[in-house]
Amino acid sequence: MNFFLLYFLLLKASLTSFSGLGSLPMIRQDFVVTRQALTDHQLNTAVVAGRTGPGPYGLYLVCVGYLAGGIPGAVAGLLALVTPAFLVIPLMLWLGKRADHPRVRDAIRGLLLAAAGLLLSAAMPLTQDAITGVFSIAVILVSFALLTFTKIDSAWLMAGAAVAGLATLLFR
């Protein structure tokens, strides 16, 4: 895929999200549904690779870029990930304390709610792809509970899930 198109698609997803996985619905729409550049399984793997190492949540965009366009794609993903961060500078210059204005907060709240609904829609097929039996359902439930109700670092969770996956080989 063309470098600039890749950058544009990843930037569009990054710009319209306010949390690490918030960009996932748009990524799935553009890369899996519309262009079929990735499968749901590859998208899941990209999220895993992004979370296995250290760094911010949105890092999976680099992996999506890599899968769609190799090393130049990964660079496009990195640039798309970091570009929106610099918008904070004009915000600091012009918006200042108005960021606390109720109207601005309400607009962001509406955006976050819409993003949650979209993430729900994207999570359905990706969860279906992840479910391969009773074991995977148990891992999904345990990881949901641990991430929601404890302060466990997601890297530890990934490591534990990988070990649990290896343990299933013993029972086959």
Place this chain on the structure above:
Amino acid sequence: MLRRELVEVREWLPLDKFDLAFALARVTPGTNLLAFCAAVGWLLRGIAGAVAGVMAVTVPSAAVAVFFIYFFEASQNNRIAMAAIGGTVAAVAGMMWSTIWTLLKPHVGGNIRNLQVLLIAGGAFVASWKFGVTPLPIIAAGTFLGWAWQDPGSGRKQAGKP
């Protein structure tokens, strides 16, 4: 950790500037942590500081992520690697549901707020899942609805300010 290091230990930033950077990073699109690093870098060393702050956080971890995705792709025929990856893919599915929960939870409580959650988040889900509407117009509609339909909680908070 950053607050302790920058404000208390090194005294590079006053607390009010640190808090402003934190608040504005929350309303900046994209990854909040990166916006925060850009803001702090900019306050300390201008544009060069912002670029250095963001790149220091992303470049090393991006290299690690590319290594992992390369390894995962190269291991597609390896039974042991695929078993480990299968476990982590399931964990990521749990992570997605946890993210949805985390996004929705602060906005629940009170009849009007619950109705907003139901209509905006539920509407976004139905529009995308059932009718295949693309994310951009859904995000735009959600933002407009949030702006037009004031959160009673934020109104109370504003009215209660001295």
